[in-house]
Amino acid sequence: LRDSFTHIVQEQNQETVYCVRPQASAFKVAILGAAGGIGQPLALLINTSPLVSALHLFDIANVKGVAADLSHCNTPAQVLAFTGNAELANALKGVDVVVIPAGVPRKPGMTRDDLFNINANIVKNLVEAVADNCPDAFIHIISNPVNSTVPIAAEVLKQKGVYDPKKLFGVTTLDVVRANTFVAQKKGLKLIDVDVPVVGGHAGVTILPLLSKTYPSVSFTDKEVEELTVRIQNAGTEVVEAKAGAGSATLSMAYAAARFVESSLRALDGDSDVYECSFVQSDLIELPFFASRIKLGKKGVEAFISADLQGLTEYELNALEALKPELKASIEKGVAFVQKEL
Numbered sequence: 174l175r176d177s178f179t180h181i182v183q184e185q186n187q188e189t190v191y192c193v194r195p196q197a198s199a200f201k202v203a204i205l206g207a208a209g210g211i212g213q214p215l216a217l218l219i220n221t222s223p224l225v226s227a228l229h230l231f232d233i234a235n236v237k238g239v240a241a242d243l244s245h246c247n248t249p250a251q252v253l254a255f256t257g258n259a260e261l262a263n264a265l266k267g268v269d270v271v272v273i274p275a276g277v278p279r280k281p282g283m284t285r286d287d288l289f290n291i292n293a294n295i296v297k298n299l300v301e302a303v304a305d306n307c308p309d310a311f312i313h314i315i316s317n318p319v320n321s322t323v324p325i326a327a328e329v330l331k332q333k334g335v336y337d338p339k340k341l342f343g344v345t346t347l348d349v350v351r352a353n354t355f356v357a358q359k360k361g362l363k364l365i366d367v368d369v370p371v372v373g374g375h376a377g378v379t380i381l382p383l384l385s386k387t388y389p390s391v392s393f394t395d396k397e398v399e400e401l402t403v404r405i406q407n408a409g410t411e412v413v414e415a416k417a418g419a420g421s422a423t424l425s426m427a428y429a430a431a432r433f434v435e436s437s438l439r440a441l442d443g444d445s446d447v448y449e450c451s452f453v454q455s456d457l458i459e460l461p462f463f464a465s466r467i468k469l470g471k472k473g474v475e476a477f478i479s480a481d482l483q484g485l486t487e488y489e490l491n492a493l494e495a496l497k498p499e500l501k502a503s504i505e506k507g508v509a510f511v512q513k514e515l
């Protein structure tokens with residue numbers, strides 16, 4: 174019994190009481206860009222998950238210290254550091270979920286698309302290694318511009334013959350986290366209860382919170398809808414400006430990314446009630462990639478929640494039409510980046 178179960182032991186009136194529960198599942202997670210502003214707090218949060226048995230931290234610099242530091246936490250996960258191209262393959266072998274926050278962040282005055290020239294190559298090279306070493310893993314892309322880096326990753330995986338669209342995710346959880354926070358504040362709701370689906374993409378007007386689908390049901394004036402939508406769309410820029418040249422959102426992003434990792438691990442573990450928003454290959458609208466609420470299962474995306482797109486308000490319908498040209502151009506830019514190198 175002792176070997177096959179985890180015991181929570183309590184001393185009660187000098188008697189030992191064993192509470193028996195099945196052992197936690199053991200998944201391996203890799204973070205590529207683990208020594209960065211997002212990578213470090215994300216590693217800390219993932220390290221506390223009971224579902225994680227191993228955490229592989231990869232970066233081109235400074236990752237050994239991060240891993241040494243984190244490995245002193247008395248949490249079950251084994252933390253290992255990997256650095257340089259020579260160690261990338263070992264960082265990825267046997268991994269169930271790969272999270273990619275590698276790349277440069279914005280400074281004030283920049284758009285996410287201004288990061289394309291540097292981050293496109295970084296994501297392409299890292300995803301090539303993912304394809305070679307853990308093609309079955311869930312891949313979570315954080316590096317911006319997400320509207321282009323996810324199509325880049327898809328093209329790389331296609332070229333390698335291992336593309337599974339159900340397992341490639343652009344992480345848009347921060348948009349949902351922000352929407353939930355701002356709506357709860359504005360409407361005086363209990364934060365824990367609030368859930369706002371956010372669809373489209375992850376840049377400016379392509380971020381479309383569906384306020385009419387807010388749970389619990391709540392009504393907004395036209396002015397509130399306009400103010401909340403614009404705030405959610407510009408929340409990344411709000412942080413970039415407040416940090417004044419020192420980068421973009423890292424702590425709230427790590428919180429959001431850890432939530433998406435935990436949801437993925439729960440799905441992999443057999444939980445049949447896992448829903449998140451994510452930017453994925455989709456047939457919900459005419460564009461090949463689209464962020465929406467999805468159901469996650471052991472094999473990745475199990476279903477698209479199309480009901481969120483039914484019965485939209487006129488404001489939301491107009492915003493959905495308005496976002497399509499920018500989103501289409503960003504997707505095509507990502508695809509062309511990989512195809513032109515053929």
Ligand code: NAD
Nearest residue numbers: 206208209210211232233274275276277278315316317426
């Ligand atoms: P950062 O500069 O603090 O960290 C980036 C890390 O990536 C650094 O440690 C760097 O050494 C590493 N890196 C660079 N090239 C690499 C490579 N080839 N392989 C492995 N590691 C490499 O930046 P940050 O604040 O952590 O942001 C990272 C990215 O995440 C940016 O592109 C940013 O725009 C994006 N981001 C996305 C969201 C989102 O919602 N999806 C939110 C916030 C930030």
Ligand code: LMR
Nearest residue numbers: 279285317409410421422
């Ligand atoms: C965010 O939404 O915070 C990120 O995409 C980072 C940025 O550049 O705004």
